[in-house]
Amino acid sequence: MSKRPEEIQHRLRSLDEIGNVVGALRAIASSHAGSAETAMQAITAYAGTVTQALAVSIAAAAPYSEPEGPGVMLVVGAAQGFCGAYPEHIVEATQATLEPGMGLVVVGARTADMLSATGLSVLWSDDLPGHPAAIPALASRTTDVLVEQSTHYSGPIRALTGSSHGGHAAIVSRLFPPEPPEGVTSQIAPLMTLPAADLLTGLLQEALFANVAHVMMQGAETEARARVEAMARAQNNLRSRRTDVEQAYQQARQEQMTTEVIELSAGRR
Numbered sequence: 001m002s003k004r005p006e007e008i009q010h011r012l013r014s015l016d017e018i019g020n021v022v023g024a025l026r027a028i029a030s031s032h033a034g035s036a037e038t039a040m041q042a043i044t045a046y047a048g049t050v051t052q053a054l055a056v057s058i059a060a061a062a063p064y065s066e067p068e069g070p071g072v073m074l075v076v077g078a079a080q081g082f083c084g085a086y087p088e089h090i091v092e093a094t095q096a097t098l099e100p101g102m103g104l105v106v107v108g109a110r111t112a113d114m115l116s117a118t119g120l121s122v123l124w125s126d127d128l129p130g131h132p133a134a135i136p137a138l139a140s141r142t143t144d145v146l147v148e149q150s151t152h153y154s155g156p157i158r159a160l161t162g163s164s165h166g167g168h169a170a171i172v173s174r175l176f177p178p179e180p181p182e183g184v185t186s187q188i189a190p191l192m193t194l195p196a197a198d199l200l201t202g203l204l205q206e207a208l209f210a211n212v213a214h215v216m217m218q219g220a221e222t223e224a225r226a227r228v229e230a231m232a233r234a235q236n237n238l239r240s241r242r243t244d245v246e247q248a249y250q251q252a253r254q255e256q257m258t259t260e261v262i263e264l265s266a267g268r269r
Helices: 005-057 086-097 109-117 132-150 196-267
Strands: 072-076 103-107 124-126 157-162 170-176
Touching: 005 132, 005 196, 072 086, 072 132, 072 196, 086 109, 086 157, 086 170, 086 196, 103 109, 103 132, 124 132, 132 170, 132 196, 157 196, 170 196
Parallel strands: 072 103, 072 157, 103 124
Antiparallel strands: 157 170
16 A cells, blocks of 8 residues: 555655755865875975975985884774775775784774774774764874884884775775885985984884874775765765665655545445
């Protein structure tokens, strides 16, 4: 038996209200993704300058040697839901990448909860800010945590987050020691007004902070773009469902009118 037209109209209003919420979430996520993309350009330039200065400063030093040990992994995941399967992909990639004895630091409350639920031990976690402007402060705190944990987990500091491009596949990068830029071969020490040890220490700290800020901004952009895509799919589903409900309303209204005509005709006899 068909529902009454009044009931179907209520369903249409509910769908419209849900559509308004989904549209707002999509607009907010799109704004955050655009802000993160713009900020990424500045962070990339800053990180490149620091890395270049660091490479020039140590060009005449002893040959580079890779630190031994599993080290620490920074996972930048999702802060919230409504972003499709992106959180699950980050968790699966973390489980596949994490080595025995490696320390785990997580940014993104939802990802931290999901990783803890799998039985993994998280040394420290914090939430990923919704707005990119708050990321530098979080990157500074996270850098301090990574430096502290690296004294207990020897080895390189790596990061895992999603790609902001199609598919949002997980990407693993090395945060520390920073990757030396290509083409720096000079063996002539630069002129310095600071003691060499102090300069190198400061540049290493700045390089780690710049890389942490970069990977966090990338993670924020990726989550926002995943949410935009998820909300776009939700809007398409809502439009399709609304079309079905509208057709049901027209059918119910026609049946109601037919019933009324029959009743009126019978009453006149």
